[in-house]
Amino acid sequence: DSVGNFTGSQELRRVLGSNGTSATRTGTAVPRTPSRGTPGAAAVEPGAAPEHGGQGAAGIGTHRVLAMDVTLAPRDPQAPGQFGHPVAVPEDKQEEARSRWKEGNFNVLLSDLIPVDRAIADTRPAGCSEQQVHDDLPTTTVIMCFVDEVWSTLLRSVHSVLSRSPPSLLRELILVDDFSTKEYLKEKLDAYMSQFPKVKILHLRERHGLIRARLAGARIARGTVLTFLDSHVECNVGWLEPLLERVRLQRARVACPVIEVISDKDMSYMTVDNFQRGIFTWPMNFGWKQIPQEVIEKNKLKETDIIRCPVMAGGLFSIERKYFFELGTYDSGLDVWGGENMELSFKVWMCGGEIEIVPCSRVGHIFRNDNPYSFPKDRVRTVERNLARVAEVWLDDYKELFYGHAYHLLQRRPELGDLSQQMALRDRLQCHSFRWYLQNVYPDLAAPPVKASGLLMNVGTARCIAVQNTTLALQACDVNNKAQHFNYTWLRLLRHGELCVVPVGAAGAPGLRPCTGWESSLAWRHSSMAARPELAEHLVVQHQHPPACLLVHRVLLALRLGACTATDRYQQW
Ligand code: LR7
Ligand code: MN
Numbered sequence: 001d002s003v004g005n006f007t008g009s010q011e012l013r014r015v016l017g018s019n020g021t022s023a024t025r026t027g028t029a030v031p032r033t034p035s036r037g038t039p040g041a042a043a044v045e046p047g048a049a050p051e052h053g054g055q056g057a058a059g060i061g062t063h064r065v066l067a068m069d070v071t072l073a074p075r076d077p078q079a080p081g082q083f084g085h086p087v088a089v090p091e092d093k094q095e096e097a098r099s100r101w102k103e104g105n106f107n108v109l110l111s112d113l114i115p116v117d118r119a120i121a122d123t124r125p126a127g128c129s130e131q132q133v134h135d136d137l138p139t140t141t142v143i144m145c146f147v148d149e150v151w152s153t154l155l156r157s158v159h160s161v162l163s164r165s166p167p168s169l170l171r172e173l174i175l176v177d178d179f180s181t182k183e184y185l186k187e188k189l190d191a192y193m194s195q196f197p198k199v200k201i202l203h204l205r206e207r208h209g210l211i212r213a214r215l216a217g218a219r220i221a222r223g224t225v226l227t228f229l230d231s232h233v234e235c236n237v238g239w240l241e242p243l244l245e246r247v248r249l250q251r252a253r254v255a256c257p258v259i260e261v262i263s264d265k266d267m268s269y270m271t272v273d274n275f276q277r278g279i280f281t282w283p284m285n286f287g288w289k290q291i292p293q294e295v296i297e298k299n300k301l302k303e304t305d306i307i308r309c310p311v312m313a314g315g316l317f318s319i320e321r322k323y324f325f326e327l328g329t330y331d332s333g334l335d336v337w338g339g340e341n342m343e344l345s346f347k348v349w350m351c352g353g354e355i356e357i358v359p360c361s362r363v364g365h366i367f368r369n370d371n372p373y374s375f376p377k378d379r380v381r382t383v384e385r386n387l388a389r390v391a392e393v394w395l396d397d398y399k400e401l402f403y404g405h406a407y408h409l410l411q412r413r414p415e416l417g418d419l420s421q422q423m424a425l426r427d428r429l430q431c432h433s434f435r436w437y438l439q440n441v442y443p444d445l446a447a448p449p450v451k452a453s454g455l456l457m458n459v460g461t462a463r464c465i466a467v468q469n470t471t472l473a474l475q476a477c478d479v480n481n482k483a484q485h486f487n488y489t490w491l492r493l494l495r496h497g498e499l500c501v502v503p504v505g506a507a508g509a510p511g512l513r514p515c516t517g518w519e520s521s522l523a524w525r526h527s528s529m530a531a532r533p534e535l536a537e538h539l540v541v542q543h544q545h546p547p548a549c550l551l552v553h554r555v556l557l558a559l560r561l562g563a564c565t566a567t568d569r570y571q572q573w
Pocket of ligand 1: 147178232259313316336338372
């Protein structure tokens with residue numbers, strides 16, 4: 001059962017091909033009637049105790065997933081949005097719908113229109129309702145953080161948890177109010193939730209950001225397992241048992257549901273493609289990537305098979321509470337939003353755990369284009385700083401790839417705060433290297449150690465730069481000559497062994513100096529990759545003002561640094 005596998009059950013070591021990735025989900029409309037009838041999981045009244053397959057107190061056995069399910073008998077079958085169907089904005093409400101959009105960055109008017117306990121189609125793959133789970137599944141505390149969430153959407157999230165989770169497994173549902181400003185999220189929310197003894201509300205007295213807000217919830221949780229959810233979700237029938245089953249079987253494991261799509265426009269509930277892994281691309285952008293069709297066929301993967309993921313989306317997952325704390329929870333130095341899913345994913349895998357998607361567990365989520373709440377500081381800088389913290393602690397030398405793909409970070413490195421505790425934690429847990437992670441968990445990630453390597457050929461003279469002792473010379477190009485071989489690193493250094501090309505060396509011309517790692521004054525920008533196409537192929541020293549270019553002097557035929565001139569072939573490399 002190697003960790004390089006896509007799934008928990010199949011032998012798969014290599015990744016074939018690669019498809020496009022994306023973090024913005026596109027859904028497929030589900031059948032208009034909840035046709036995938038679940039003979040075994042008939043409607044059960046909320047509040048009724050789940051039946052446990054005839055097992056007495058004497059022995060622990062398994063039973064079928066007997067999820068609580070209001071889907072087949074909704075309160076008001078005629079209500080708009082029932083069964084997850086799309087809803088249209090009434091003609092006379094168009095203007096109102098538009099103006100209310102910004103309350104949540106989705107169609108808030110429609111959310112208010114549809115029942116808070118609507119039914120949705122059972123989108124689980126065939127076979128899920130027949131699966132067995134243990135009788136002694138651990139209990140869970142569901143933790144839902146929110147800041148200024150839309151009232152009806154928050155209620156629908158809560159109702160879906162309460163009505164589709166077996167009461168015996170749901171220890172409590174903790175709502176963490178991250179210092180919301182909306183009046184309705186104060187006494188009115190407390191009053192509404194007081195009818196559900198399992199719901200606890202924690203009103204934070206200052207804005208914590210979702211990362212520290214989750215931690216505040218986790219600290220008071222009493223369930224064996226923590227299950228985190230966003231506050232604009234709808235849990236589908238049978239969502240909880242398979243997650244808890246996977247954690248029960250292996251405590252060092254994070255179990256994630258398939259995240260389905262609640263349309264921000266018409267509030268319909270849509271299913272998504274199967275066989276998708278959670279992955280990231282540089283500079284640490286989360287996305288989903290389809291397992292290649294030939295891999296699915298060759299290994300006879302089934303839609304219900306567990307899918308192992310290099311990283312998780314971040315919002316929806318179950319993790320054993322004690323294990324979460326053993327891992328040091330999140331880096332609490334992460335601010336507001338972003339990057340914490342990368343941090344926990346790397347930590348889990350590199351320190352002996354695993355992350356998987358459980359296809360029989362499905363939860364809808366409203367995907368939207370922008371955060372509907374304010375960031376205490378600049379949004380982009382907050383996320384970049386979080387990611388840089390993660391890179392510094394977990395990526396080893398590969399952090400250069402992160403910085404190299406976020407070029408501007410090379411020029412203005414974010415102030416990262418103290419990382420010593422995170423470093424010490426990684427030491428204490430004796431975690432694997434990032435190289436191990438790449439080889440064993442995410443072998444299909446392109447992570448070349450340098451951006452480019454080879455000869456530095458001047459276009460105007462067709463001659464190449466060579467290292468002669470400790471100076472630079474121009475020579476006839478020769479690929480077999482090691483002295484002409486350079487690496488162009490992710491930190492934009494032109495490197496030959498331990499030596500770096502510096503803009504101005506001892507002789508006032510470009511020269512060589514021992515590299516010292518991070519040194520933006522030695523960085524060369526190869527501008528074919530830049531926003532100035534007129535400087536295509538130039539090697540530009542960015543930190544000089546005005547920027548200077550590496551060139552071959554037309555008369556002396558020697559290396560110089562000079563004013564950048566577009567289309568000058570003596571400046572092209
Ligand atoms: O300061 C904040 N305080 C909060 O309590 C900011 C947010 N929040 C709450 C917020 O109300 C929401 O319930 O935290 C939750 C997540 O915030 P969203 O919904 O704005 O985040 P998202 O869905 O756009 O982003 C995804 O990435 C985040 C990175 O930090 C979190 O991990 C989210 O939980 C995560 N959501 C998902 O994984 C659902 C699938 C989306 C994807 C990919
Ligand atoms: Mn969300």
